[in-house]
Amino acid sequence: MQIKPEAVERCGDTVIHEETVNRVRELMPPDETLYDLAELFKVFGDSTRVRILWALDESEMCVCDIAALLGMTQSAVSHQLRHLKQAKLVTNRREGKTVFYSLADEHVRQVFDQALEHILEDRYE
Template sequence: MKREDSKIPICEVSVIHEDIINKVKEAMPEETKLYDLAELFKVLGDTTRIKILYALFESEMCVCDIAALLGMSQSAVSHQLRILRQNKLVKFRKEGKVVYYSLADDHVKKIFEQGFDHINE
């Protein structure tokens, strides 16, 4: 039924398919898990971080090399790497004074592959 004053459809029934609601409610992850997932997508919502992750698909790299590749300052790259590290998307190792970054695990690459599959449909 439509509201006369605004022509916006409204639902006058509070529950139509209670069995579906209960099934979905049971399957719904905890609120904290949904929050963490939303935060992950926020981190992935930055083009610079996407470029850094994509570079790390190809090879482990140091900050200097990533900065040169992307035409950015080392400070800007370090800032983005810190965010990626805090969100468990990259890991690092030290060799002398040089710090090398790589993907944290294969999940990161799978997320990208799924994303590319989706946008290429």
């Protein structure tokens, strides 16, 4: 399919394909939604948090265990758990001195699985 010239204006002035731009603009979700989406992905965009989420998908764990599993400081893990909780991706319950964290959302696994497909597809081509 060829792109038909919708307008003859230069790029610098208005737009080259004005109709396309206008059509897509109407189809776009509100900026706030796309901003929230990016914010959520930003939370996923750190290997420490990804590892924590993956671990919690296997089992509820306390901070100390996560730190041991990942070979990280208790403080670093605690800071990241804070982010994950703010994003409502994990919840926690206290049992004495210990605080157990677990996944708060069943979508996480599905998002990860879809993203993994993209990665694996790239690897073996």
